[in-house]
Amino acid sequence: GENVEQHPSTLSVQEGDSAVIKCTYSDSASNYFPWYKQELGKGPQLIIDIRSNVGEKKDQRIAVTLNKTAKHFSLHITETQPEDSAVYFCAASKGDYGGSQGNLIFGKGTKLSVKP
Amino acid sequence: DAGVIQSPRHEVTEMGQEVTLRCKPISGHDYLFWYRQTMMRGLELLIYFNNNVPIDDSGMPEDRFSAKMPNASFSTLKIQPSEPRDSAVYFCASSLGLAGVDGELFFGEGSRLTVL
Numbered sequence: 701g702e703n704v705e706q707h708p709s710t711l712s713v714q715e716g717d718s719a720v721i722k723c724t725y726s727d728s729a730s731n732y733f734p735w736y737k738q739e740l741g742k743g744p745q746l747i748i749d750i751r752s753n754v755g756e757k758k759d760q761r762i763a764v765t766l767n768k769t770a771k772h773f774s775l776h777i778t779e780t781q782p783e784d785s786a787v788y789f790c791a792a793s794k795g796d797y798g799g800s801q802g803n804l805i806f807g808k809g810t811k812l813s814v815k816p
Numbered sequence: 817d818a819g820v821i822q823s824p825r826h827e828v829t830e831m832g833q834e835v836t837l838r839c840k841p842i843s844g845h846d847y848l849f850w851y852r853q854t855m856m857r858g859l860e861l862l863i864y865f866n867n868n869v870p871i872d873d874s875g876m877p878e879d880r881f882s883a884k885m886p887n888a889s890f891s892t893l894k895i896q897p898s899e900p901r902d903s904a905v906y907f908c909a910s911s912l913g914l915a916g917v918d919g920e921l922f923f924g925e926g927s928r929l930t931v932l
Contacts, residue, residue: 743923
């Protein structure tokens with residue numbers, strides 16, 4: 701089955717710097733890659749996603765890139781702010797294949813700390 | 817809509833006791849998921865339902881765990897008997913579709929279970 705590896709497990713940056721979180725996946729059939737943000741005491745929340753027919757997607761200060769050949773994708777946060785401090789999860793899925801194959805497999809998370 | 821509602825938020829129990837966690841999904845969502853989150857294993861999918869029918873329960877750790885969805889607005893996850901290694905945060909999530917196809921997961925705030 702699919703396996704998603706996420707690095708680093710913890711990341712500390714100064715406010716205003718950029719942060720990059722990287723994930724690799726094992727199943728070349730995976731075609732949908734979302735990122736979730738989990739704030740303390742809350743459930744994860746979708747912040748951005750990308751499909752395998754797209755190499756890059758941007759939404760204000762966050763962007764995600766996908767390299768299908770290498771089977772890795774990354775989250776980029778620019779001009780970080782203290783409110784970006786949270787745990788970020790990447791995930792992979794075979795998407796529209798449906799059934800149990802459509803389930804999301806999550807990475808183990810990256811705890812991002814943005815220091816003022 | 818109030819989002820996905822879980823109860824209780826915190827549960828402390830003794831080994832051997834029965835634990836019941838409850839979830840109310842977002843109205844109109846056809847899919848309901850139960851996840852378990854621990855430091856060691858991250859977010860693990862336990863079981864998911866489509867239109868109240870269990871589709872994939874391969875993530876349920878053992879027979880001590882059971883889940884039901886008697887109607888579209890209510891689901892339970894039961895552990896009987898509970899063991900200390902069951903201590904974790906249990907999340908319920910719902911979605912319109914599977915990942916990649918209207919599949920954004922909306923998570924509840926979680927139920928933190930401590931088994932002494």
